[in-house]
Structure formats: structure tokens, C-alpha cells
Amino acid sequence: MIDQALPAAVPVRAGAATWRDYVDLLKPRVMSLVVLTAVTGLVCARTPMNPVLAFVAILCITLGAGGSAALNMGYDGDIDALMRRTRGRAVPAGRIQRSDAMGLGIALSLFSVVIMGLAINVLSAALLAFTIFFYSVVYTRWLKRRTVQNIVIGGLAGALPPLVGWAAASGTLPANAWLLVAIIFVWTPPHFWALSLYTSEDYAKAGVPMMPVVKGAASTRRQILLYSLVLIPLCIAPAFTGLGGVAYLIASAGGGVVFLVLAVRLAASQAGEKTGERTRDGALYDVKAASKSARNLFAFSILYLFLIFGVLLGEHVLGAAPLALLR
């Protein structure tokens, strides 16, 4: 559910599929965030683990994410063809058959869950299987095309990797692990709605009921602000639950202030409104001036999540957490 970082213009390329097309089917940029959050969960569990098995656990989570992405791309090939952001992908462009994408997705999903269960533990394998099911079936098939709350509920799939990582290391699911899940879960709506504010025409064309399409841009901007107000305290919370240290407190609070400023600016803007302003022909992500505040928040939201999980991970690797002075 975590969307890709700001994508570049992708021309539609026909012809035979290359190995790169199959790698792209796994959404490698999304996988990078999954890896970071899963590793953070695994390290924060503070349970001694054989390094080889730790690597296998992260590999399984990564391939599970890739498998569910391939299932998503296979199923959504029809609507991806209607949207500028996604029409260059291998399935809508015709380089890979939908059935082949789904076959790859199923194979990777089975591999990741089975190896996780055999090599690590049943709890983490079950959680991984649930995550894949939730993304590829609950979100992709049931929610995405039916409800305006699609990415809110579906965001749970993208939020679970740190919990899977934690379970892989310790076999337990303590409150701090769920706190990491809550952070990503609440982060997803402002992140994704900021993107959909300046791509809503595409979503409308494809019949996907994203928030700006159904409720309008003004309502979406308001809800982004509300979610942001909940998100920032949540992001700071690990500093006071024994999870984060001083560096984490500074990063989450400092970045949180920037996040809120961008959300307030977005709320006060005309982002997503039909202004009559046109983008240049052929410029895939030439965002209208009125919507630049949405693009800014979208870009910063990715940076912010990388920042707080990166700092949390760094603190635990260096042994600098928890924040003993403030507890």
C-alpha cells in the first residue's frame, strides 16, 4: 500500500518483456520501504537471532511484498492502462500477460510464506500470509474499486511489515510493535491522498473511487490535515514507550513540524481543484501550480517515514535507545 516515490515520466514501450519488466512487477521502490520497516521491527525486538536466519526473514518479507505487488499489477492491468501514472507498466503495455504476472505473484507468495514458516516461525509466516492476502485480495480485489475508504483500510497491509519482522525475531507481538504498525497505518491516507489530489483525473477516468474523486478536493485536504494531526503525536510516541531515543525524538518531532506545516499549507491551498489550468502536453507529472502543495506533502511524507524508521533502526543498531532520560 505504500506508494512509489515520485515517478518519472514513463513512455509506453511495446515489445518483448525484459528481465527488468519482471523486476518492476515487484514494485522495487515499495519493497525498499518494506525492507526498512521490517528490518526496524526485527532489530527493535532485541532478540538475538542468527544473522543468516535474520537475512532469510527479511528476504521472505521482501519477496512476499513483491509477490503481492505482482498480483496487484496483474489484477489491475485493465485500470492501469487508463491512467498516465501506470500505463507504461509491463502489464497494461502488453509486454507481460496478466496471467503471467499473477503466476509470478502466487509463486513468490507461496515461496516466501513456506520458507518463513520452515526457517523462522509459524507466527511470522502466518502474519506474512495475512499481509499478502490483505493486499492482493482484500485491498486489490474488494476495496480498491468499491469504497472511498480503500486506501485507509487497505493501508493495513503496508503497515504490517515491522510486525512481521518483530514476530520473526522474537515470536511475540508486543505493544511497541503495534505502535510501529499504527504509525504506517495513519501515515498512509495523507501520503496517498496527497498523490491522488493531483492525479484524481486519472483515477476518475479509471473509475477508482479515490477520496478527491468521490468527496472532492476540499474534503480531501481537510482529511489529510486531520490525519496529519493524529499522525505526528503517534510518530513521536515511540520516544516515550521505551522504543526510541533522543535522536528519534528530535527526528520525529522536527520532521513532524515540517509535515504539519506542509499539511496546513495544503489545507489552505486550491490543490486538486479544477482551475482550468492545463499541464503541458505529454508531461506526465507536470503538476499544476495549484497542486504543488499536494506534491510537496506527498514527497515529504516518503522522506519522513524513511527518516523516522531509519533513525529508530540506527539507534538500536548503535545501542542508543531507549530514551532513558525522559522516562
Next chain:
Amino acid sequence: MSDPNYDDPAAAKARRGRNILLALSLVAFVVIVFVITLVKKSGG
């Protein structure tokens, strides 16, 4: 082969790349299972 593009150089190059990726994936799979087995047998 019924694929009219089978002998097309670009298609052949793409196919070769896919085959190499598949071969590497299979080798990686074997190595992973082997290493996991070693670790498990040694009590890791």
C-alpha cells in the same frame, strides 16, 4: 515456434535476459535452502 517475433534480435535479447534472471533465481533458491539447512542442523 509460432511466435512471429521469435527470431527478432530484440526479442531474443530480452528472452536471454529473462532466462538468465530465472537461472540466477533458481540458483539462489537452492543456495538459500542449503544454507538454512546448515544453520538449522547446527542449532542456529
